[in-house]
Amino acid sequence: MLEVRNLHARVEGKEILRGIDLTVKAGEVHAIMGPNGSGKSTLAQVLAGRDTYEVTGGEVLYKGQDLLEMAPELRAVEGVFLGFQYPVEIPGLNSLYFLRAAVNAARAHRGEEELDAVDFMALAKERMKAVEMGEDLLRRPVNAGFSGGEKKRAEIFQMTMLEPTLAILDETDSGLDIDALKVVSQGINLFRGPERAIILVTHYQRLLNYVVPDMVHVIHNGRLVKSGGKELARELEDTGYSWVEDAAGTGTDDAMEQPTGHAAGREGGA
């Protein structure tokens, strides 16, 4: 579904992604973990089409198409969803209106009829229940004054409304209390399916207890320096990231373990 090859990106002259390789197949859940500032959000935003990041090399194929050529809105209606680490507050923009416009943009793109206000409301109520989100939140402007946890819940709710094929969730678990984490995880698990793929950016093993990943990748300094199964996350919980710094300190790409599995056989570094 997604093939990232040797992706380089920079912002304000600073190189942040320095050769990312990642292959995600339909039905899979990949977790990406790594220290603060290692480039996780940058990767997520580049995949969603944020143009403040300049892609300086590499390519990304999504369902066989050149993703980097597509405008953000086209990526969205083609089924790419980014759950933001910091969802934006937009005072003055009605949540219901916004979300209906988003849902209908995707429907129009698929050649489906638009949902009217009544049908939309019925769907929204059902999906809100699934993530135990209070209806009053929808009556407020987009994310306006939402608590940290409410914002994350709202992102998952939007995901379930938009029914994307590829969901990239950037620290959707951060800031959630224990109960909320369970609810959000449930939401993600419900969403899982053979036709869909998920990339979870997270700092915590906790989420991965609920949403069990097929693959875990460690990102450091703009590169995926290690990949493994779900046990890698537990390992990291014990050891932290100090070892990756050591590994990176050796300075050669060969010293790092190549991402395994789908990326095998390709160059890991620049």
Next chain:
Amino acid sequence: MTAASAEQQGYLEDFEKLAARASRNGGAWVGDLRRRAMDRFRSLGFPTTRDEEWKYTSLDALRRACLRTVDAPAARPVDGSGPFESGDWERYELAFPWTGREDSTGPGGARGGATAKVPGKGSGRDTPDGRDESLFIGRLADAVERRLPWTEAHLGRHADHDGHALRALNTAFLEDGGAVRLGRGVDLDRPVHLMYVADPGQAPNRIVHPRTLVVVGAGSRLTLVEAYAGAGDAVYCTNAVTEIVLEDDAELDHYRLVREGGGTFHIGTVQVHQARNSRYRSHSVTTGGAITRVELNALLDGEGADCLLQGLYVAGGSQHVDSRTAIEHARPHGTSRELYKGVLNDRARAVFNGKIVVRKEAQKTDARQSNRNLILSRDAEIDSKPQLEILADDVRCAHGTTIGQLEEDELFYLRSRGLDAALARKLLVHGFASEILDGVAIEPLRDGLTSRVLAELGA
């Protein structure tokens, strides 16, 4: 007296015609008022950008255009829908369609033909003796002609024309417009809608001087919608003055809506006089027009008076829109809140000047003012200037100005959800404007204004 300039000549001629025609109507005081005002206009002349008050707004084009005065509103039935997307809401309606056609004079020289849908009992039409002071909703020309005492008591007494050429000009030509008088303790069951409609395509190069007088008696409540609408790109000028008097404990919600045609000058003054514990809420929405200048002056002349000014101006192309407000706290315990927002596109230019005066005796005044601007184009420009004159020592007074662009973060967030860039921009602009538009309590009017604002921005 200084000799009239060539540009003033047409105004003088038109004035003499009016003076001859209108001398029979009303008391002698009206004629005197007009003539004094005309003398002031003669000696003041049109303001130039050398005048501090007009530094950013040039009326040179208006001066050179030598517009001729349309002498009275033409008769035309009102179908109720109106030109202002005003929608379907219960109201008393008065329409003043100025078309500038020669046939605008009715039989026997009777002026006007402003059409009215006003309450039967006590309306301007149904109480010919004018003694029922509890309610008058009608034409100013009628009220003056019938010598209703509140006209002489207030007309021309609040909006200063001594130092202001355009107000002087309006006063010199004052003849008709909306007049509303509520006596004591009247809670009018629906809004009064005054529609000033220009159709310059019929006769361009004209100027009209709508005059509105609103007197809300002690403890009474009124919602007033004062709308100016024009069409087409012909050169035209609306030069309006509105005087509003709020007696003790009176309340007024005032919507002043401007949607002029592309070639129009719109110069307007709203002068508000507030007595003790009165509440004035203004919602001003301005779109269209080539050059627009609206001045809103409120004098809080009674203890505990409360004043809220909300404004939205939207301009694109090469439009120029100038909003000037002055709130004068003259008595203690007054509060004022002001929020003006602007959205500017293309090469549009906006001016905001917000003055707050707190007189020495106006202790415990609480005044806050804010002006926020959204600039959608590199070539748009705003000059925003707060002006505080605080003479009392025990007051709270705050002001702030912001000038910003659409937030990149917000745009990306919306696009990442599948909304195309144009729709995302439109929603964000609407979000910005909605803080003001949401204050419009008449829902169909709010919807109409919202679509108007978005259409104005090509969104």
